[in-house]
Amino acid sequence: MDYIQDKEEIMKNKDYLDELEAEAIYILREVAGQFDRPALLFSGGKDSICLVHLALKAFRPGKFPFPLVHVDTGHNFEEAITYRDNLAKQLDEKLIVRYVTDTIKAKKLQDGKGKFPSRNGLQTYTLLDVIEEFEFDACIGGARRDEEKARAKERIFSVRDEFGQWDPKMQRPELWNIYNGKVNKGENVRVFPISNWTELDVWNYIKREKIELPSIYFTHERECILTENGQLMNTNEFVTIEEKDVVVKKKVRYRTVGDMTCTAAVESEAYTVDDIIKELKEAKISERGATRMDDRVSEAAMEDRKKGGYF
Amino acid sequence: MDLLRFFTAGNVDDGKSTLIGRLLYDSNSISTDIIETLTRQSKTTGTNTEIDLALLTDGLRAEREQGITIDVAYKYFSTDKRKFIIADTPGHIQYTRNMFTGASNANLAIILVDARNGITDQTKRHSIISAILGMPHVLVCINKMDLVDYSEEKYKQIESDYLTFAKQLNLKDISFIPASALAGDNVVTKSDKMSWYKGKPLLEFLETIEIVEAKQTDVSRFQVQYVIRPQTDDLHDYRGFAGRVVSGSYQKGQKVTVLPSGIETTIDKIEVNQQEVELAETNTPVVLHLKDDVDISRGNSIVPTEHLPKTEKEVTATICWMDNAAYIPGQKILLQQNSFRTKAVVKEVISKIDIHSFTQLESDGAMKLNDICKVLIKTAEPISFDSYADNRNSGSFILINENTNNTIAAGTID
Ligand SMILES: Nc1nc2c(ncn2[C@@H]2O[C@H](COP(=O)(O)OP(=O)(O)OP(=O)(O)O)[C@@H](O)[C@H]2O)c(=O)[nH]1
Numbered sequence: 001m002d003y004i005q006d007k008e009e010i011m012k013n014k015d016y017l018d019e020l021e022a023e024a025i026y027i028l029r030e031v032a033g034q035f036d037r038p039a040l041l042f043s044g045g046k047d048s049i050c051l052v053h054l055a056l057k058a059f060r061p062g063k064f065p066f067p068l069v070h071v072d073t074g075h076n077f078e079e080a081i082t083y084r085d086n087l088a089k090q091l092d093e094k095l096i097v098r099y100v101t102d103t104i105k106a107k108k109l110q111d112g113k114g115k116f117p118s119r120n121g122l123q124t125y126t127l128l129d130v131i132e133e134f135e136f137d138a139c140i141g142g143a144r145r146d147e148e149k150a151r152a153k154e155r156i157f158s159v160r161d162e163f164g165q166w167d168p169k170m171q172r173p174e175l176w177n178i179y180n181g182k183v184n185k186g187e188n189v190r191v192f193p194i195s196n197w198t199e200l201d202v203w204n205y206i207k208r209e210k211i212e213l214p215s216i217y218f219t220h221e222r223e224c225i226l227t228e229n230g231q232l233m234n235t236n237e238f239v240t241i242e243e244k245d246v247v248v249k250k251k252v253r254y255r256t257v258g259d260m261t262c263t264a265a266v267e268s269e270a271y272t273v274d275d276i277i278k279e280l281k282e283a284k285i286s287e288r289g290a291t292r293m294d295d296r297v298s299e300a301a302m303e304d305r306k307k308g309g310y311f
Numbered sequence: 312m313d314l315l316r317f318f319t320a321g322n323v324d325d326g327k328s329t330l331i332g333r334l335l336y337d338s339n340s341i342s343t344d345i346i347e348t349l350t351r352q353s354k355t356t357g358t359n360t361e362i363d364l365a366l367l368t369d370g371l372r373a374e375r376e377q378g379i380t381i382d383v384a385y386k387y388f389s390t391d392k393r394k395f396i397i398a399d400t401p402g403h404i405q406y407t408r409n410m411f412t413g414a415s416n417a418n419l420a421i422i423l424v425d426a427r428n429g430i431t432d433q434t435k436r437h438s439i440i441s442a443i444l445g446m447p448h449v450l451v452c453i454n455k456m457d458l459v460d461y462s463e464e465k466y467k468q469i470e471s472d473y474l475t476f477a478k479q480l481n482l483k484d485i486s487f488i489p490a491s492a493l494a495g496d497n498v499v500t501k502s503d504k505m506s507w508y509k510g511k512p513l514l515e516f517l518e519t520i521e522i523v524e525a526k527q528t529d530v531s532r533f534q535v536q537y538v539i540r541p542q543t544d545d546l547h548d549y550r551g552f553a554g555r556v557v558s559g560s561y562q563k564g565q566k567v568t569v570l571p572s573g574i575e576t577t578i579d580k581i582e583v584n585q586q587e588v589e590l591a592e593t594n595t596p597v598v599l600h601l602k603d604d605v606d607i608s609r610g611n612s613i614v615p616t617e618h619l620p621k622t623e624k625e626v627t628a629t630i631c632w633m634d635n636a637a638y639i640p641g642q643k644i645l646l647q648q649n650s651f652r653t654k655a656v657v658k659e660v661i662s663k664i665d666i667h668s669f670t671q672l673e674s675d676g677a678m679k680l681n682d683i684c685k686v687l688i689k690t691a692e693p694i695s696f697d698s699y700a701d702n703r704n705s706g707s708f709i710l711i712n713e714n715t716n717n718t719i720a721a722g723t724i725d
Pocket residue numbers: 321322323324325326327328329330358365378379380381400401402403454455456457458490491492493494
């Protein structure tokens with residue numbers, strides 16, 4: 001009798017975070033079981049940090065069945081890079097880093113231009129090269145469906161052709177918890193274990209699991225350019241500061257960590273994870289809307305980049 | 312807080328995407344920058360309305376251009392009462408496989424009906440698919456009430472037509488709401504134009520319905536996804552079977568059988584995140600250790616010895632054919648049931664479901680896109696299974712074309 005009550009109690013207290021976590025671990029283990037040469041794309045951002053945390057739960061005491069791979073734009077926040085290197089060392093997992101700067105040289109590509117010379121688009125070349133170099137057949141990423149309208153359409157196992165391209169009109173059906181990762185040589189599958197998590201879920205999970213993050217996620221004082229549409233862009237060696245620019249010193253934090261030249265900071269008073277959760281519950285602007293310059297270019301910017309091989 | 316996963320279905324243009332857009336908009340779940348974008352887009356691509364709410368989920372360029380949904384979009388929102396994962400699926404028959412995709416993980420179906428047109432073939436097809444999937448709750452939303460003068464009579468007629476049709480389907484819990492997704496009647500707030508309707512508006516309905524999980528027997532099921540073998544000096548003999556407790560629970564010391572080999576052994580240790588536990592409940596990711604050193608690989612089942620699933624080389628199942636290319640008799644295929652994969656062949660197409668009458672038609676042996684058929688499948692390796700009615704996990708599978716690698720059918724075992 002006791003046992004039944006226990007069981008009901010356990011089921012009642014089952015949080016939705018347990019459900020999301022279980023789904024993500026299940027997906028990670030499917031990758032390990034189905035592919036010969038998977039990789040986990042690690043950016044040093046909160047989503048990929050959560051992926052690593054989930055991988056620990058999925059595979060320890062064993063080693064990860066995949067290396068961590070970072071496509072380094074060269075436009076990084078130092079804190080994210082330090083975090084990345086420490087993490088790999090601390091976990092004793094393999095880290096592969098490939099540099100967009102090298103790709104630009106080797107392929108004679110045009111580097112990002114203009115005031116905010118983003119290498120966000122150029123990343124795709126380096127990514128496709130590293131996939132080819134190591135013959136990765138699966139790349140795990142931390143993209144979430146709530147981030148963007150094209151992402152909201154993507155499968156958890158998303159098949160890419162030899163050119164890394166996504167064909168949104170020909171996606172495989174994805175039924176129940178059954179993931180079909182079969183691809184031909186040269187093709188690969190992008191796998192998104194936290195597809196069903198929202199930004200708030202990620203923070204609630206970080207809180208629950210006490211996950212350490214790079215300091216730029218928390219408020220700090222920073223010199224920024226206040227752009228015409230009200231975004232706060234970090235001043236740094238890559239950004240051209242002109243006389244007409246309004247340069248301000250503000251208390252800010254980052255909601256996403258990407259290419260430093262196209263990721264905006266948000267004003268914030270959040271010193272702790274709890275503060276961030278509170279702030280997000282009241283936020284009126286979406287994650288990408290607040291922080292990304294690149295998605296404002298056109299209505300289908302993300303869809304187009306994905307079709308071209310981007311995450 | 313609990314989680315409700317639901318999806319929208321119904322004929323093309325019945326207002327599924329608009330309804331989801333309205334639900335999110337009126338519940339203040341859309342960020343201001345997204346609303347700005349939608350307003351801008353509505354001027355160029357959308358309908359004449361100020362803001363075309365369908366554009367919120369129709370996230371692909373082709374969808375916006377054509378004003379239809381092509382593939383399922385997932386949306387997330389929560390209220391004080393509950394967290395929701397929404398799958399907005401396409402109504403067009405050509406994209407039935409995408410509708411199936413959105414429906415397969417849900418616990419509740421919202422089937423929309425255009426109040427002017429009443430029940431259509433797609434209403435029936437999607438209801439049949441919901442029935443095949445064992446959907447615990449079905450909500451029929453009779454939409455576009457604004458176009459029929461909010462007529463109670465119209466509503467009643469459609470309600471009774473639907474119930475007549477649904478009688479054969481064995482759908483469990485059916486409810487009805489009259490609404491206008493466009494005008495916002497009975498979506499988040501109760502409409503003052505339909506005082507004859509005494510029920511709840513949609514949001515309140517979704518917040519308060521008692522969720523019945525898609526039926527999971529308490530019989531314990533577990534499949535090995537991956538074998539953890541660190542092979543380090545200190546963990547030299549460590550050999551753990553990683554997977555998820557699919558249903559029921561597992562206990563230390565429990566007598567278990569490994570399938571398909573049939574070898575009996577005992578659970579020596581259960582680990583959750585490297586912590587040893589006595590008991591692991593449904594849905595927990597675990598690592599199992601067994602007393603005896605048996606040969607086990609990915610896709611094998613570890614099940615309680617006193618409650619074995621069937622283990623056979625033949626299954627009878629209902630499948631929905633999803634490939635553009637029709638089935639070729641004798642075609643070699645792969646069958647995948649969670650982490651278990653085997654070569655297989657459809658030995659016989661037994662019958663085909665007629666979606667108008669929901670009767671089993673005699674089969675001519677052919678199967679083409681969107682056909683729902685009862686088939687006999689022969690597998691190369693024995694498969695351990697339960698009937699889908701008993702267990703959604705061990706009773707479902709997909710078929711894969713060995714050549715194109717495409718997922719070509721979804722199946723539920725009889
Ligand atoms: N008058 C009226 N029009 C509506 C209502 N709901 C939707 N519409 C219109 O019906 C058309 C189709 O709406 P959608 O929401 O795109 O339909 P859908 O069911 O998502 O269509 P598919 O996803 O392509 O199957 C649009 O022009 C909507 O504005 C309603 O309640 N009243």
